[in-house]
Amino acid sequence: MKNVINCACLVFVLFFSCMVNAQISSSEKQYLLDFNKSTNGEQWQNKWDLKADPSSWYGVEVNDGHVTALKLYRNNLTGSIPEGISKLSYLKTLNLAFNVLEGKLPEDIFQLEKLTDMRLEMNKLTGDLPKDYSKMTQLKELSIFNNLLQGTIPDGIGEMTSLKSLNLSSNYLEGSLPKSLEKLDKLERLELFGNKLAGAIEVDLGRLVNLKELILSYNQFEGDLPSGMATLSNLEFVQLQGNDFRSLNSLLRMQSSKLAVFDSDDEFLNLKFGTTEASRTRIVDTKYEDVKRN
Template identity: 65%
Template sequence: MNNFLKYALFILSIALGQGTKAQISNTEKEFLINLNKSTSGEHWQHTWDLNADPSSWYGVKIEAGHVVGLNLYRNKLEGKIPVGIGNLKNLKNLNLSFNTLEGNIPPDLFELKEIISIRLEMNKLSGTLPNDYAKLQNLEELSMFNNLLGGTIPEGIGSLKRLRSLNLSSNYLEGNLPKGLENLTNLERLELFGNKLTGSIDVELGKLVSLKELILSYNQFEGDLPSSTASLSNLEFVQLQGNDFRSLNALMQLKSQNLAVFDSDDEFLNLKFKKGVVDRTRLVDTKFEDVKN
């Protein structure tokens, strides 16, 4: 065999290997096609050619023959997320935010053991949150603000030991904060603005030792803020206004060196922490408008 033929066969083997690597299973491809059809894929801003290889589809990231990323942020999706997303067993990052998705969140989404980030904010999703999060042990980000979600915040959310960001703002969530939240020792951002949450806060917030942002504004919380809140030395952003707290005296001893924004209904505390003019658009958090995932 001459050198030219050997070289040609070598190049062909590489090409075939790359082509094989780009393939995904029929079940994964079937879900992607169902998602496209159930969300008016022909009207997406970035459409898919369903006859082409999925590796060429906008927002689909494939590694080692599996879908690991699905990013259709602000892509004009309309309709419902179909059941079957659980077939994307290697999915790590899901971003369907800033679309017009409606209906319930498929329960099999919460069976994805590899998932790191779930972002469904700024849609019209309804229904309630699931109770069981035991399989999501790699989850670091759960963002569902500005939807139509109701019911309570499940106790099971406290099992998400790696969670760093929880944003459920601007929904219709009600009831008390679940005690399980205090297990989220890696949590850096807790954002629950603009719901119907009620009652005294029995969660020992001081156990959230990594917390940087605490946003509980415009709910119906009452009673005293837990005294342990004063130990949160990493706080940078605090908003508590629009509630019925009896006392925020726990924060008199707060010694966070990084506090940039503090807003409450206690004017003395506002002055103490040198409250400036708060950008109210920050309450409806849109700082995640990116396409990194």
């Protein structure tokens, strides 16, 4: 009898613990409700039962009583991301890619100190990038390609010192590359294809020692390519075509043994680094990853 009682108590404790862990604060729940309304939740592909516990909602992950992930990739979200997302202060993953979101980014979206992955690509987001990234020291991936963003790449972007992947391709960004990019020494992928970025590149690319992919094609860069790029021994994928570079001669000394694709407007360098016509298809395949990452 004693064993039965002990077993019953254990089950109750575990059940109660699970229920407590599943609960989230009223402010977090209210933001999710606001988000659902602002992005037309009734039209989502996978809808939320607003009467059920938020931990059961599609794409919402809850740990220790807090929302830690919001994964709504390709879910027919329309409308805009509402202000107040910083209420999800324990959020680690935000994936709203491949939807039809419009409007500006919330001012507080870059106040999420625990965020490691932010994927907002393939939407219709507008406006400028924020200037302050000082709280984003844990962010490893920032992907906002194929939106309608304007303005310059702010100097503050160099504050995201854990960043491994930065993809801002296919927007309307202009101006020069900020010198602060040199601080991103963990960066493995820098993708800026198809913007209106211009001028000489003053960034010492040689400081990005872990860089594997560098995509600067189809902008308005000019002048000489920084000589430091030739020292990047981990480069695997490089695309520079469609710019107004005066010279790429500094790359003649490039010794990256891992280089698989090199595309530029210099046919001699293309031949030297073994570029084939087949590699050019990669430019239209900028990180369109599968649903498994949502």
